[in-house]
Amino acid sequence: MSVAIDPRLCQGCGGCVEVCPGGILGLSPDGKSAVALYPNDCWGCAACLKECSRGAASLSLSPAMGGRGAKMTAFWEGGELFFKVEFLGGDSVSVKVDSGDPEDY
Numbered sequence: 534m535s536v537a538i539d540p541r542l543c544q545g546c547g548g549c550v551e552v553c554p555g556g557i558l559g560l561s562p563d564g565k566s567a568v569a570l571y572p573n574d575c576w577g578c579a580a581c582l583k584e585c586s587r588g589a590a591s592l593s594l595s596p597a598m599g600g601r602g603a604k605m606t607a608f609w610e611g612g613e614l615f616f617k618v619e620f621l622g623g624d625s626v627s628v629k630v631d632s633g634d635p636e637d638y
């Protein structure tokens with residue numbers, strides 16, 4: 534699992550840096566963008582994806598976990614959170630995140 538920040542979309546709000554439990558992310562020296570300081574140490578909790586309202590944070594879904602290089606981002610629509618997976622061939626799929634009680638199953 535590897536995290537990346539797209540500097541074209543990032544506005545440097547720092548939200549992802551604050552929520553990352555592993556200190557994987559930081560701000561660039563000029564403070565204009567987040568950067569992945571230790572991208573290969575990311576364990577893919579997706580907290581940064583959920584925090585970023587601009588879709589600038591992404592996870593690379595490695596072949597080892599069946600993702601074959603697909604890229605996952607998150608977005609909000611109508612008050613609901615979705616994960617979007619974009620495959621190398623250009624196809625994509627979006628999945629709504631179940632925001633119900635995690636203990637209720």
Ligand code: SF4
Nearest residue numbers: 543544546547549585
């Ligand atoms: S939350 Fe998104 S916009 Fe804010 S610093 Fe992180 S990647 Fe950039």
Ligand code: SF4
Nearest residue numbers: 553575577578579581
């Ligand atoms: S996915 Fe989790 S561990 Fe990885 S950079 Fe984002 S918040 Fe940190």
